[in-house]
């Protein structure tokens with residue numbers, strides 16, 4: 001018994017000698033690391049401080065941009081008299097997921113240049129056999145996996161979405177879309193429903209970056225069921241928006257009273273549910289309760305009454 005105790009004591013003494021400070025104090029240095037691939041759910045407050053770990057005393061985060069796209073935010077850490085500045089690069093995608101990227105290797109600059117994309121010939125950005133969209137002036141242009149918009153196409157009549165009805169910053173949409181949506185929104189409010197606009201017009205380049213971003217997490221065959229390839233998105237037409245019930249956006253919009261009301265009443269104001277449930281074989285997309293396309297009251301009502309997807313209705317009536 002005694003022997004055992006002695007051995008333990010020796011070990012303890014040994015340990016304590018190791019932990020005792022033996023060298024002179026080193027200059028103060030802030031060690032930190034960026035926590036990559038952090039995901040925040042929709043509606044969850046994004047605490048940027050959780051994206052960086054380190055032995056700093058204080059930390060200050062710049063003002064982060066929370067719109068869809070690629071951004072960076074400056075982080076200032078202090079420890080005694082030492083200050084360290086880091087940059088967190090992050091991406092907010094359509095599903096409102098934040099992905100933190102590796103910090104740049106060089107010193108942070110005000111405008112970091114994006115690293116060149118390595119050539120990936122296996123990724124197709126156009127669907128094989130797709131053709132240019134047949135452009136129409138009556139807001140009925142069909143854009144889907146078969147018909148694409150050119151890289152240069154920007155609608156001419158975009159207006160800013162008032163922030164009071166948007167859950168996402170800096171949104172633009174077709175003027176007539178907005179006019180009709182405001183009437184719809186008021187009528188929905190009479191029934192105690194709050195319908196807002198979330199993600200509206202998107203340029204070819206924005207769609208490209210969103211699509212490429214998804215490809216980092218999912219194989220292309222899967223990404224194609226929930227995200228359009230650049231040029232193939234109705235959002236580029238300026239005639240489609242993803243809706244929100246207050247802050248219930250995208251997937252969270254599904255099953256809300258607002259989603260049901262939109263599905264049943266949207267056509268009275270010119271809007272149709274573009275990717276209905278059970279129509280993936282035809283539209284090529286999973287059910288998107290939130291994505292509404294503006295067609296004008298007359299056509300939207302016809303499409304609604306036909307029970308067809310817009311792809312089918314267009315083929316039967318306009319082709």
Ligand SMILES: [Zn+2]
Pocket residue numbers: 235240241242290291
């Ligand atoms: Zn959409």
